[in-house]
Amino acid sequence: MGIDSSISIGYGFRIPESYYHKLLRKDPEDDNYYIEDGHYTHELFDADSTFVYGKILYSTEAREYAWDGNREVVDLKKALKINHMQKKKIDRMAAKCRAKAIYFAAGTIY
Amino acid sequence: MAGIVANYVFAYGFITDISNPRYFEESTIDSDMATVKIKKRHQKYLNEVGWFHFDTTLDEQSKLFVFGERILAVEDESFWYMDENPDHSGFYNIQNDVFNAKLKHASFIDKEAELNKTKASFLLFMNDKCENNSF
Numbered sequence: 001m002g003i004d005s006s007i008s009i010g011y012g013f014r015i016p017e018s019y020y021h022k023l024l025r026k027d028p029e030d031d032n033y034y035i036e037d038g039h040y041t042h043e044l045f046d047a048d049s050t051f052v053y054g055k056i057l058y059s060t061e062a063r064e065y066a067w068d069g070n071r072e073v074v075d076l077k078k079a080l081k082i083n084h085m086q087k088k089k090i091d092r093m094a095a096k097c098r099a100k101a102i103y104f105a106a107g108t109i110y
Numbered sequence: 111m112a113g114i115v116a117n118y119v120f121a122y123g124f125i126t127d128i129s130n131p132r133y134f135e136e137s138t139i140d141s142d143m144a145t146v147k148i149k150k151r152h153q154k155y156l157n158e159v160g161w162f163h164f165d166t167t168l169d170e171q172s173k174l175f176v177f178g179e180r181i182l183a184v185e186d187e188s189f190w191y192m193d194e195n196p197d198h199s200g201f202y203n204i205q206n207d208v209f210n211a212k213l214k215h216a217s218f219i220d221k222e223a224e225l226n227k228t229k230a231s232f233l234l235f236m237n238d239k240c241e242n243n244s245f
Binding site for chain 1: 118120125159160172174176184201202203204205207208209231232233234235236
């Protein structure tokens with residue numbers, strides 16, 4: 001059962017596979033895989049290696065058991081505030097990749 | 111709905127807690143989240159925050175509720191199955207899926223918020239409701 005998970009919200013776009021080699025680093029342990037830098041690139045679903053370019057603005061804790069994890073209530077508009085220059089940088093990169101940046105929420109499995 | 115093990119909820123509403131006599135029977139507000147009685151006319155608007163039915167002690171409870179309307183609820187299972195169902199990517203567009211969602215009870219919730227001297231907003235919280243000990 002998939003309880004070992006969290007949810008992340010942020011501003012960014014899913015990196016098209018054809019741009020992986022430009023935006024991501026090769027995994028030093030296995031040349032067939034790419035890895036995130038945790039700064040502007042993030043791997044969201046380990047199961048299918050979905051990468052996002054952007055900023056994670058809020059994440060719930062990873063929960064191994066159902067009773068772990070955050071118990072707070074998050075005001076989305078406050079949580080989704082992003083630095084103007086960072087937003088512009090993400091928008092520019094999205095345009096280069098023929099994608100569109102959005103405010104997203106994504107489930108993450110560890 | 112039984113057995114929602116881990117459920118992240120997006121809602122429009124405001125935070126209240128177990129001690130609010132407007133929503134909970136005064137005779138039960140000293141009890142726990144599993145036994146507190148919600149006044150009938152408000153039942154459909156009250157969502158537990160982080161309540162886990164059979165493993166809850168008074169000290170571990172959030173004692174928080176969100177008064178509001180659910181917009182989107184994300185269950186863990188949908189994360190596991192996203193590969194099998196391409197329509198459900200597990201990747202939500204907050205502007206389209208949450209902020210632009212059609213709300214049926216927005217004005218009512220706004221009025222309730224005013225009565226509670228607060229403002230309604232778009233919220234994200236975790237709800238671990240697990241009925242009938244089915245986990």
